[in-house]
Amino acid sequence: MMRIVLTMKERTNPHIPIEAEKINPAFLMWGTDDLTVWEGNKERRLDEIFEVEVEGTATSVNEVEVVLRGDTSRVKRIGEYMDGGRITVEGNVGMHCGNFMAAGTIEVMGDAGGWFAREMQGGAIICHGDVGHYCAAGYRGEKKGMRGGKVEVFGNAGDFTAEHLFGGEVVVHGNCGDMPGVDMQGGYLTIHGDCSRPCGNMTKGKCTVLGCVSEMPPTFKKEGEVEGPDGLPLTHFTGDVANRGKGNLLVRHYQYLE
Amino acid sequence: MIHEDMICPFCGCLCDDLVIETKGTEVVRVDNACTLGSHKLMNAGKHRLKGPIMRDSGQWRDASYEEAIEYAAGILLDADRPLLYGWSSTQGEAQGTGVSMAELLGGVIDSTTSVCHGPSILAIQEVGHPGCTLGQVKNRADLIVYWGCNPTEAHPRHMSRYTTYADGYFLENAFRDRKLILVDVRKTETASIADEFVQVKPGGDYAVLSALRAIVRGREDVVPPTVAGVTKEQLLRVAALCKEAKFGALFFGVGLTMSPGKYKNVRNAIELVDELNRHTKFTLTPLRGHYNVYGSNEVFTWMTGYPYAVDFSRQIAFYNPGETTAVDLMARKECDAALIVASDPGAHFPKKCLEHLASIPTVLIDPMHTMTTPLVKCQIPTAVTGMDAPGTAYRMDGVPIHVKKFLDLGYPTDTEIIGKIFEKVKEVRHP
Structure with a gap:
């Protein structure tokens, strides 16, 4: 096993974002000397920004564990294109964590920024705090968002969670903001808390809301009652009829904007 | 000195028929411009650092x-x-x-x-832009929809140059032939001349657009009796007006782009226009500000x-x-x-x-x-x-x-x- 601990150093201006797609087991397992990250418009060596500690060696990416410590709330693109291994972020993490991730595990103990697990294809990504907007969504203009893998958020998620969801599973244990699962085309989205306007324009997939839906979209057809995962009843809708959609939306309580 | 065919540098209409009279570095007269344009041009040399x-x-x-x-x-x-x-x-x-x-x-x-209209561009990047030039609207459109905007006060010459009050080459009696639908959260000046004024509850544009799409598709059976403050009867009337038009033009302002849902509202409007194009010709244009x-x-x-x-x-x-x-x-x-x-x-x-x-x-x-x-x-x-x-x-x-x-x-x-x-x-x- 190889364990790499990256601890953020003090910075003159802690607000400048750092773009660090090189913080990925696939790069780090071959050594950290040549790796660079971008601080604003300046390219820096990895060890200018982080204290780097490496223990052990690895023969495959799956034997690599990366731990991030310190104030990493402005570090973007951690685990982008990750294809194996494990990343643990002990604090908060910036935007685009786990972009296009295909395999492996990312665990964030604090909060995560926007575009968490954007266009993820496989693997598992967990956030113990809150996540920003566009969790498990797609890039601007992209027709397909997350395509595979599992995203689990234990806190709340922002607006447009699982926008354009195409495959895989997204579970939010807290509340979601506005329009979760909008333009959803497949996959599973489960929201344990409340949300507003879920699944507008959905064509396929399944969304379950165990809390209360406010401003329920008016273009879903009520099909009847079904039993939810907790044994309590849920109202089953299909739609979005505005789009000839064949998606399933299951909600505990709902309210139209009349 | 009289300057003819001048362009007004105020709003996105860029009116190109202004007459400006100057004496030295003073502007003494501005013809053809709206109140907003006149005010800007009359004070052209003033208040400069x-x-x-x-x-x-x-x-x-x-x-x-x-x-x-x-x-x-x-x-x-x-x-x-x-x-x-x-x-x-x-x-x-x-x-x-x-x-x-x-x-x-x-x-x-x-x-x-x-x-302002950033969300419009995001929506266009998702589903495209069914647009046309304002000349097409002026000469062909027999139905104008203003959604989340108030052209009477924000683009005062838009209606006289391109829509309601403009002559149209393919319209015999443009003023009477053109219908006007206004959708807004409050009753503005423009509402007084609209054939149909649809008052939406704030934040309800997305729901109303979805309901209209479902109705145009022939699925009014799923639409509840009221959607965001708009009755189903009115939605049916609006959908019928849109389908009956020979050429419809939808204009929208920041009332659509900056209300909850932002670019998803605009995307829904584009998809409504897309749906209406299965029945007639319909276009969509953002009413740009600067x-x-x-x-x-x-x-x-x-x-x-x-x-x-x-x-x-x-x-x-x-x-x-x-x-x-x-x-x-x-x-x-x-x-x-x-x-x-x-x-x-x-x-x-x-x-x-x-x-x-x-x-x-x-x-x-x-x-x-x-x-x-x-x-x-x-x-x-x-x-x-x-x-x-x-x-x-x-x-x-x-x-x-x-x-x-x-x-x-x-x-x-x-x-x-x-x-x-x-x-x-x-x-x-x-x-």
Whole structure:
């Protein structure tokens, strides 16, 4: 096993974002000397920004564990294109964590920024705090968002969670903001808390809301009652009829904007 | 002196039939313009800053153009994440120089689009733009829909030049033949002349658009009796009006782009138009505000591939509204220097953003004292495009128009000033 601990150093201006797609087991397992990250418009060596500690060696990416410590709330693109291994972020993490991730595990103990697990294809990504907007969504203009893998958020998620969801599973244990699962085309989205306007324009997939839906979209057809995962009843809708959609939306309580 | 066929540099209509009479450096008469345009043009030479000003230990002092340009280049070169914001009320030529400078600096360039019709562009990037020029609307449209906008007060000549009150080549009695539908959260002036006024509850546009799409598809059975304050009967009437029209044109304003759901509202409107095109001809056009905000999108797109919020910090163009837009950069305190050109964030941005703007070195290029002036360290006055400088501007339907000058007040143009700052930047980055 190889364990790499990256601890953020003090910075003159802690607000400048750092773009660090090189913080990925696939790069780090071959050594950290040549790796660079971008601080604003300046390219820096990895060890200018982080204290780097490496223990052990690895023969495959799956034997690599990366731990991030310190104030990493402005570090973007951690685990982008990750294809194996494990990343643990002990604090908060910036935007685009786990972009296009295909395999492996990312665990964030604090909060995560926007575009968490954007266009993820496989693997598992967990956030113990809150996540920003566009969790498990797609890039601007992209027709397909997350395509595979599992995203689990234990806190709340922002607006447009699982926008354009195409495959895989997204579970939010807290509340979601506005329009979760909008333009959803497949996959599973489960929201344990409340949300507003879920699944507008959905064509396929399944969304379950165990809390209360406010401003329920008016273009879903009520099909009847079904039993939810907790044994309590849920109202089953299909739609979005505005789009000839064949998606399933299951909600505990709902309210139209009349 | 009488200047004919002048272009109004106020809103996205870019009216091109103005007659302006000047005596020396005074404007004495403006014909054909609306109240907004007349007011701007009648005061063309007034309220201008005489020369650059700089802040020195809390006090303003006069500075030379050379000193101000040197200072602007210096702060931009020293920054790790410089922001170049504004660009909607200036000439296309200045916008182009700004993009080149942002690229060399490794900065972020954003226009006021991000706080007005940015969501429209995001929606267009998702599902396309069923648009046309305003000439097509004028000559063919027998149904006009204004959604989340109030042209009577914000684009006063839009209705007389292109829609309700305009003659149409293919319409016998345009005024009587053209129907008007207005959708808004409040009863505005425009509502008094609308054939159908649809009053939506705030934040209910998405639901109403979805319901209309379902009705046009023949699925009114799922639509509840009221949707966001609008009765199903009225929705059925509106859908029928749209389907019966020979040529419909939907115009929308920031009431749609900046209400909850933002670009998803616009996407839903585009998809309604798409659906209506299975029955008749229907188009959609955003009612753009500043006279050359569309130009900033055009110029940025042909130079970088992206219409606004372009981040060059990694020496390639990256675009992600919400991450690389001016409001977000300021709210997260990311930018460490800013060049504000031809816009007034001081009057429009959230307080949190302005607090950050006031704490970093900022240069403003603007002819007059604005609400942004108290927040900056240096201001450079320039000529106003369409008054004392000519240039290129794009109308709201994407038609480029050469904007003319009718005054000579001796100020340098935005292109000249930004060009000089760019020269200084090049001396350091490409010695």
